[in-house]
Amino acid sequence: MTLQTTFYLSQILGKNFFSPGGKILGTIKDFLIDITPNTGPEPEPLRPHVIAVKAVSGKETKIYDFATFEVKKFKQKLQVTCYEMHETSEDFCTSCLWLAGNILDKQIVDINGRKLVRVNDVRMVMIPSGTYAIAVDVGIEGLLRRIGVGRFIQKALDPVSVTIPGKMILWDDIETVDFSNSSIKLSKASSKLHTLHPSDLADIIEDLDRATRTSVFASLDEEQAADVLEELEPRAQIEIAESLPVEKMADLLEKMPADEAADLLDVLEEGKAIKILDEMEKESSEEVRELLEYPDKVVGSIMSTDFHTFTEEMTVGGVLDEIRRLHPEPSNIYSIFVTDKNNKLVSAISLMELVIADPSLKLKKFTKHKPVTVFDDDKVDSLAELVSKYNLLAVPVINREMELEGVVVVEDIVEDLLNRRKTR
Numbered sequence: 001m002t003l004q005t006t007f008y009l010s011q012i013l014g015k016n017f018f019s020p021g022g023k024i025l026g027t028i029k030d031f032l033i034d035i036t037p038n039t040g041p042e043p044e045p046l047r048p049h050v051i052a053v054k055a056v057s058g059k060e061t062k063i064y065d066f067a068t069f070e071v072k073k074f075k076q077k078l079q080v081t082c083y084e085m086h087e088t089s090e091d092f093c094t095s096c097l098w099l100a101g102n103i104l105d106k107q108i109v110d111i112n113g114r115k116l117v118r119v120n121d122v123r124m125v126m127i128p129s130g131t132y133a134i135a136v137d138v139g140i141e142g143l144l145r146r147i148g149v150g151r152f153i154q155k156a157l158d159p160v161s162v163t164i165p166g167k168m169i170l171w172d173d174i175e176t177v178d179f180s181n182s183s184i185k186l187s188k189a190s191s192k193l194h195t196l197h198p199s200d201l202a203d204i205i206e207d208l209d210r211a212t213r214t215s216v217f218a219s220l221d222e223e224q225a226a227d228v229l230e231e232l233e234p235r236a237q238i239e240i241a242e243s244l245p246v247e248k249m250a251d252l253l254e255k256m257p258a259d260e261a262a263d264l265l266d267v268l269e270e271g272k273a274i275k276i277l278d279e280m281e282k283e284s285s286e287e288v289r290e291l292l293e294y295p296d297k298v299v300g301s302i303m304s305t306d307f308h309t310f311t312e313e314m315t316v317g318g319v320l321d322e323i324r325r326l327h328p329e330p331s332n333i334y335s336i337f338v339t340d341k342n343n344k345l346v347s348a349i350s351l352m353e354l355v356i357a358d359p360s361l362k363l364k365k366f367t368k369h370k371p372v373t374v375f376d377d378d379k380v381d382s383l384a385e386l387v388s389k390y391n392l393l394a395v396p397v398i399n400r401e402m403e404l405e406g407v408v409v410v411e412d413i414v415e416d417l418l419n420r421r422k423t424r
Contacts, residue, residue, distance in 0.1 A: 005072050008137070009099055009122040010146045017055065017069065017080035025082055026057035030100040031066070031124075032090055033133050035176075048171060050124070050131040052088055054098070063088055071126045097176065099133060107208065108136065109175040111192050114200040116177075116207045121145055123168060136174060139167035177208065177216050194224060202231035214243045226255035234267050241268055241276075250279035257329075258284070259304045259412070262291035299383065300376035302413075303397045303406035306332045309339045310363060312346060317359030331409055334394040338363050345404045347371055348396050373398050376405045383413045 009031070016024045033048035053066045065086040072079055090096055097103060103119050110117045120142030123135040137145075175192045193201060193216070201220075205213050205228065217240055220228060229237060229252055241249055241264065253261040253276065265273040265288065277285050287305055294300035308328065310319050319336060336354070338347040348371040349363065357366075373396050374382060386395060387410055397406040 003128070005078075005126045007071060007073075007078055007124055007126075008142075008145060009104060009124060009133075010142075011078055012071070012080065013100060015078065015080060017082050020081060020083060025085065026055040026062075028053060028055050028080065029061065030054040030098045031131075031133075032063070032093070032096050032098055034093055034096055036095040048097075048133040050133070051093065051096070052090065057085075063090060066131065069131075071131065103133075103136070103176065107177060107212070109177055109193065109196075109204055110138070110169055111173050111175060111195065112169075114196055114204070116204055117169070133171055135168045135170050137168055141167075177212055193219070194221070198224065198227035199231045202228050202233075202236075206233055206236045210239060213239065217243075222251060222255060226252045229264070230256050230260045234264075237264050238267060241272070246272070246275045246279050249276050253288070254280055254284045257304055257306050257332075258287040259291055259302065259406075262288045266292060294376070297380050298376070299374050299378045299380055299397055299408060300405065302380060303376065303408045304332065304412070305406045307337060307396075307404070307407045308333065309337045309343075309404065312338055312340075312362065312364035314363050315359065316354050316357045316361050316363070319363065320354060320359070331411060334409060335396075335407070337396055337404055337407075338366070339404055343404055344402045345371060345373065345396055345398055348394075350393070371396060374408070375400065380413075383408060387413060 012028055013030070014027060016027055019025055030053070031050045032052035032054070034051050035048050050066050052063050053069060054061065054063050056062075064082070065088045068082055068084040068086060070081045070083070072081070090098075099122055103122060106119055107116050108119055109115075117138040119136045119138060121137035122133050123137060124131060124133050196204070201224075205216055208216060213236070217225060217228070229240060232240065244252075253264070256264075261284075265276065268276075277289060280288070291300065291303075291305070306328070308323070308326070310322075323333060323336070333351055335348050335350050337345060338349065340346055347363070347366055349366050353366065372386065372390050372392065374386065376397050376399050383395065386392070392410070394407050394409045396404060397408060399405050
């Protein structure tokens with residue numbers, strides 16, 4: 001057997017395979033690959049192994065064990081020899097894909113590029129241990145090869161020293177997402193999608209068709225799903241919410257900031273929104289309901305209720321220890337707020353001030369001036385000027401009784417301004 005033969009899927013689909021004596025035995029239609037992830041303390045990169053071939057023999061389409069097949073090059077052409085024909089089935093493999101049916105011309109996720117790409121071809125290799133899919137071709141070169149004009153165009157470009165651009169992505173750097181022709185699902189344990197930032201994954205999911213979007217989203221664990229749902233555009237959020245059971249949506253919204261959950265529910269059909277709120281835990285549900293009562297374009301409609309309050313008698317060291325224990329989201333801890341026993345705001349202290357302060361100091365030492373605040377029923381338009389004037393990252397929100405209701409962070413202000421600009 002040849003030590004190594006490399007070839008492309010497009011070069012072998014539709015080709016005949018032969019007996020050792022040269023008799024035509026059938027025509028190749030597809031290859032079945034095993035994508036079971038490698039396990040162990042230091043798993044090796046995934047190299048999908050070809051385990052079966054779909055072929056037309058006579059007038060019937062059958063699946064044969066690929067162990068008795070050999071691919072080699074003869075006079076610059078590929079030749080496929082079958083030494084014994086052992087009919088088999090794809091049912092024995094729970095983690096298998098058809099290269100032509102599930103990969104070729106389908107969308108995949110380029111993990112390193114953090115984007116969706118379309119597969120134009122698949123690079124394969126036969127070595128003594130078996131035949132493997134090693135990379136996908138997502139470049140123009142692969143597309144031209146598929147339609148049989150790659151060599152002709154390249155020869156025409158050679159005199160001017162121009163090369164057809166190609167792009168290969170190693171199999172270990174992709175994630176398949178289109179399972180329209182397969183019963184298998186994305187594995188939560190092995191999926192590489194969890195390595196992406198939620199905002200990158202949200203961009204990818206938004207570009208998928210509706211069915212695939214639902215499949216990919218369902219493969220995420222609850223924590224990641226909640227983070228991604230928060231990053232999706234409203235249209236995609238609505239589609240996801242409509243596709244999920246009420247109980248599942250309630251679980252996800254409980255893991256999201258209350259203001260983000262309120263924004264999502266505000267664009268859902270009223271009946272479904274009410275069912276989701278009724279399904280949520282009482283404390284979370286009440287927090288979201290309060291935010292939903294605010295009219296659009298007032299501060300209360302975009303404020304977050306995820307903030308941290310402390311008393312004047314606490315020390316800087318005690319506050320920092322408590323923050324470490326609570327381990328809040330970074331966006332929720334630009335400032336901490338000092339309140340009295342009636343929840344009235346006394347002071348706002350930036351995290352930077354705390355970090356550089358003497359740990360033994362009490363918080364009352366920081367109450368040198370009245371904090372900059374906004375009322376929950378003020379217009380959102382007032383926030384941008386306030387943030388710019390005082391160089392703030394977060395603005396405490398109070399009600400008319402001077403009680404602390406929430407906080408607006410600079411990201412929410414910018415997002416609100418951008419969203420309004422988009423709708424003009």
